[in-house]
């Protein structure tokens with residue numbers, strides 16, 4: 001958790017949907033505008049938690065792409081992953097549950113919140129690992145109908161990534 005700085009993807013940095021709601025294999029309409037709007041909302045959530053301008057600029061450069069992450073059958077619950085330092089990928093239909101793509105008002109209660117999933121993957125870009133608290137943005141599962149946004153505690157965890165490093169020497 002805190003003190004490690006895993007930037008590249010590994011099995012432990014993948015976001016999964018919780019539970020076993022009814023699934024569909026129907027592809028969802030997710031165009032660039034929808035992804036851009038949800039990504040900006042996720043970045044705004046990090047800004048709202050107090051993220052500094054340098055890190056916000058880093059998040060603005062992250063490339064977000066969409067593909068069918070469940071096609072192989074290896075992980076039917078996979079929602080998203082960080083695939084490189086500045087690139088994240090999201091499943092095309094929220095592991096069959098469907099994304100809630102709304103960026104204002106309430107999310108759709110029977111879907112998976114796209115903003116929360118992007119905010120989670122952006123947390124990995126910032127160096128965060130998963131936390132064991134189910135309500136945290138960095139929890140490794142996101143349940144249908146739930147929204148998990150960054151908090152001041154997540155910012156403290158980012159600060160701790162650097163605070164625990166050895167003293168710098170010149």
Ligand SMILES: [Zn+2]
Nearest residue numbers: 013014015140
């Ligand atoms: Zn993750």
